[in-house]
Amino acid sequence: MSTMGERIRKLRKLHGLSQDKLAELIEKTKSNVSGYENDKFEPSAQTIIALCKVFNISADSLLFGADEVVLKIEQSEYISIIKDEIELVKKIKKLNYDERLKIEGIIDGILISKELSQNKNKNSSLLINGEESATTETA
Template structure:
């Protein structure tokens, strides 16, 4: 079955649980531009394809439909499964931190803050 580039972008974006604003921010493109790509009104150029592929963590060939790789092989999950996986990961991290000695916990939390600080503004929206 033929899927155009715009449909593939929308499919991958939704599979990642992102809205157009979030994909636009991650790919450093305009939301209106993303909407035009997804609707098929405008075809993305090489730079836009590269940025969206990076933001969606796929190869450009996947956006173009040239890849034989399935969504399952890419690790794409439905939104429900993705949310469940995030919950499981959060519980695992929380349990691990709770079981650490106080000094190790303090170091782990400091490291996590340093890693995630650049994304804090993104998640506050």
């Protein structure tokens, strides 16, 4: 299991940030960032919040290295991602723009088909229930 310092270093590198740039973004010094990454000391709660904002992750992910990563998508929308889904995203990132569009089209097609199937089942259920009530009322 990795330490919080190791996770901070990994996330910083993943985001292509130098220690100087990360320090600037979280309003700390390069030496603070180095201390966090080398587990010499732990960041304050305020710094943890700043790191989570920079890396777009949950505090659980930073603090505990949870298998499940929670990403903040927009102001009030979060999405939970498990390891399998992260692996899928890694594969997608290896594709070029046109290949990604094809994958997106395939996914959209599957989702539309699923939605149509669910709507068909709902309509069938409504029809059956409607027929039952019409039969009960006339009897």
